[in-house]
Amino acid sequence: VTVHLVGAGPGDPGLLTRRGAELLATADVVVHDRLVDPAVLALASPRARLIDVGKPAGRGACAGHASQARINALLVAEARHGATVVRLKGGDPFLFGRGGEEALALEQAGVAYEVVPGVSSAFAVPAAAGVPVTHRGLARSVSVLSGHDLAGSGALLEHLSAGEGTIVVLMSGATHRRLAERLVAAGRRPSTPVLVVERGTTPEQRSWRGTIEQLAAGDAASFASPALIVVGEVASLALASYEQRALAGWRVVVTRAEHQARTLVTALGALGARPVELPVISLAPPLDGGAALAAAAARLAAYDWVVFTSTNAVERFLPLLRDARSFGAARVAAIGPGTAAALGERGVLADLVPPRFVAEALLEVFPAATGRSSGAPTVLLPRAAEARQVLPQGLRRLGYSVDVVEAYRTVRAVPAPGALEALENADAVTFTSSSTVRSFVELAGRSRLPPVVASIGPVTSATAAEAGLSVTVEAETSTIAGLVEALALYARRAGRPGARAAGAALGARSRNGPGADCAGADCAGDPLSRRTTARTPQQPPGSLRP
Numbered sequence: 260v261t262v263h264l265v266g267a268g269p270g271d272p273g274l275l276t277r278r279g280a281e282l283l284a285t286a287d288v289v290v291h292d293r294l295v296d297p298a299v300l301a302l303a304s305p306r307a308r309l310i311d312v313g314k315p316a317g318r319g320a321c322a323g324h325a326s327q328a329r330i331n332a333l334l335v336a337e338a339r340h341g342a343t344v345v346r347l348k349g350g351d352p353f354l355f356g357r358g359g360e361e362a363l364a365l366e367q368a369g370v371a372y373e374v375v376p377g378v379s380s381a382f383a384v385p386a387a388a389g390v391p392v393t394h395r396g397l398a399r400s401v402s403v404l405s406g407h408d409l410a411g412s413g414a415l416l417e418h419l420s421a422g423e424g425t426i427v428v429l430m431s432g433a434t435h436r437r438l439a440e441r442l443v444a445a446g447r448r449p450s451t452p453v454l455v456v457e458r459g460t461t462p463e464q465r466s467w468r469g470t471i472e473q474l475a476a477g478d479a480a481s482f483a484s485p486a487l488i489v490v491g492e493v494a495s496l497a498l499a500s501y502e503q504r505a506l507a508g509w510r511v512v513v514t515r516a517e518h519q520a521r522t523l524v525t526a527l528g529a530l531g532a533r534p535v536e537l538p539v540i541s542l543a544p545p546l547d548g549g550a551a552l553a554a555a556a557a558r559l560a561a562y563d564w565v566v567f568t569s570t571n572a573v574e575r576f577l578p579l580l581r582d583a584r585s586f587g588a589a590r591v592a593a594i595g596p597g598t599a600a601a602l603g604e605r606g607v608l609a610d611l612v613p614p615r616f617v618a619e620a621l622l623e624v625f626p627a628a629t630g631r632s633s634g635a636p637t638v639l640l641p642r643a644a645e646a647r648q649v650l651p652q653g654l655r656r657l658g659y660s661v662d663v664v665e666a667y668r669t670v671r672a673v674p675a676p677g678a679l680e681a682l683e684n685a686d687a688v689t690f691t692s693s694s695t696v697r698s699f700v701e702l703a704g705r706s707r708l709p710p711v712v713a714s715i716g717p718v719t720s721a722t723a724a725e726a727g728l729s730v731t732v733e734a735e736t737s738t739i740a741g742l743v744e745a746l747a748l749y750a751r752r753a754g755r756p757g758a759r760a761a762g763a764a765l766g767a768r769s770r771n772g773p774g775a776d777c778a779g780a781d782c783a784g785d786p787l788s789r790r791t792t793a794r795t796p797q798q799p800p801g802s803l804r805p
């Protein structure tokens with residue numbers, strides 16, 4: 260039995276270490292700080308119990324030892340119960356994270372533990388805002404301080420200020436003015452560049468650039484926890500920043516079935532968006548339990564063609580075969596590159612993929628049937644129960660005998676309690692099929708539609724129009740990548756949906772009050788809120804929590 264003290268990184272789930280991700284995926288219990296981004300928590304095993312030991316919103320005071328003692332006791336108790344415990348801490352566990360204290364407590368209790376270092380916000384957040392903490396000719400050293408210690412560490416700050424090295428101040432909440440005064444008193448020029456970054460490496464990252472003088476004047480006062488301050492000549496650099504990503508700040512709803520959402524979620528995240536997973540459909544077995552599909556699989560080699568119109572169909576059908584030889588001489592068509600890739604993964608190379616990824620385009624390139632002695636050539640079409648008639652009708656017109664076999668059904672999903680509320684501050688919604696459109700309207704109605712509607716292609720757009728939704732962007736190429744690209748192009752023109760985001764963040768701040776910058780890491784807060792949270796990966800930390 261081991262407790263794993265894991266650094267969660269600064270926010271971006273891509274910056275979690277591989278070891279950290281591995282442990283999260285297999286943990287029984289995850290004890291985490293409020294600071295840990297929901298996108299990182301979402302990587303925890305679905306059966307893991309999540310325990311939030313962050314300070315409750317509204318508690319400004321940094322409590323320290325009492326609650327830290329209770330966290331220590333909790334770790335020991337869970338470990339003794341035989342659970343695999345991940346203690347997940349923002350950034351690196353040993354940098355202003357009290358990870359050392361927890362390790363000592365475990366050692367004293369005779370509980371085995373492992374430390375998994377993390378990417379610290381101290382270096383990653385400046386980098387994500389375009390500032391290298393050291394840079395030839397500008398800074399040859401960097402110091403990391405805690406804003407809470409400013410009162411006590413005057414001498415230390417003076418010592419550091421005297422040089423030219425970069426100073427990174429964590430937990431900098433209510434200290435802007437005092438910090439600025441100290442820095443100047445110790446000899447730094449009032450015109451020294453300063454960078455303030457809030458929620459660095461996340462889709463909500465915001466930053467401010469100015470000088471010590473402007474910091475003193477309160478120009479960055481609206482920046483709140485978690486935020487850090489960088490002081491020094493390097494802060495004048497502005498290299499590539501997370502904030503420049505095409506979808507930075509966009510909250511984008513993904514309506515695809517849960518098991519299919521991953522690629523879209525990842526692609527949106529890579530462009531800086533905050534994906535909001537709201538699966539409105541799920542897949543169910545065919546009404547006959549798959550009997551017809553199994554029968555079709557058994558006589559597969561008798562067909563001239565097999566046409567796959569979705570990865571779902573591939574995933575349902577291929578496991579019924581002994582191996583790829585079961586296709587015999589049958590040729591294989593795939594409606595698009597995603598479907599073709601799913602076939603490829605199973606050793607089947609599609610013979611035909613149309614230039615546009617809709618049924619109509621497949622019909623345009625499908626060879627006309629050439630007669631054979633034993634009657635019309637045959638096509639097997641394993642697909643969703645409720646699919647359009649375009650393809651079977653068109654193939655019959657081309658002279659084929661078509662067997663449409665139900666491979667799965669698309670049914671409306673039951674959203675998790677409260678999940679629909681995430682729509683209220685979403686900026687865009689993505690529809691990847693007609694069934695996602697129809698189920699969305701059934702579940703959420705039209706009134707909760709986010710301002711921007713992105714559709715994967717003409718068929719989905721037509722369904723949206725029929726349902727009374729006006730489509731803002733349509734993918735030029737009907738693939739997940741095409742959809743994300745279209746949305747990114749639109750976002751480039753429309754700009755960051757900033758006003759709403761800033762408003763929401765301000766709401767959360769006013770609840771926390773000044774000085775609430777403990778972020779649950781160094782200052783665990785009081786009382787210990789031992790709460791097993793529901794999975795709401797769409798919720799950013801610090802906002803929207805009652």
Ligand code: SAH
Nearest residue numbers: 350351356379380429430458459485486780
């Ligand atoms: N162990 C953590 C730091 C814990 S102290 C680490 O290595 O990163 C908590 C402070 O870290 C916050 O008050 C804030 O100053 C800083 N911080 C953490 N994550 C941040 C983020 N995403 N953006 C800006 N500052 C962050």
